[in-house]
Amino acid sequence: MTSLTPYDPPATPLAVLLADHEVLVVDKPAGLLSVPGKTPDLADCLLARVQAAFPTALLVHRLDRDTSGVMIFALSPHAQRHLGLQFEHRQTKKTYVARVWGEVADASGTIDLPLAVDWPNRPLQKVDHDQGRPAVTDWRVLRRDAGETRVRLMPRTGRSHQLRVHMATLGHPILGDPFYASGPARDFPRMMLHSEVLQFRHPDGGRGTRVTAPSPF
8 A cells, every 4th residue: 555645734725616506616725635534634625624614515526635626516416416427427527737747749649548456556546458447638738848848638537546647657747746756756845736627517507617726836
């Protein structure tokens, strides 16, 4: 089992991006778990903080502890079912921004590499062409600067650690990634991955809704 650094969640106030009778969208800070861990020291999480302010809030999806950005909660069982089906059927659209190690040569591309749990080193994931589940990420370079590249990442699938493994496999790990970066690429105060945009159909009426959280880096 690979361990993370000691859990020291930020005391960042809850940043609400959208709140109505059916949905709540917040800007999750890096370093905060989406849901509680298995031990008491991992109880502080975004779900608990959200439910303290919005008692009817229900989980729809998760972001990795070290990823920041847009995360949506349902405020009713109907909304949870509606949004859950959108995620399950890949009807939502998520856009991330990341800073990665090295200067990416091409302007854009698609990574199509199946992923599976790396059981001896869980929760790490690995590329597995035999047992892995399909995982596809579109990417586009935004800027190259002094040995690093800022990229926009558009996952078509939602596998655990997908963006992190895909970029590392490309030879450009996300800066500050405690699992898949090494050496100087790991020596950053946080993982430079941020969920910037979420597009979904609102559970009340199905209208297209787009929520953005500006990147903090």
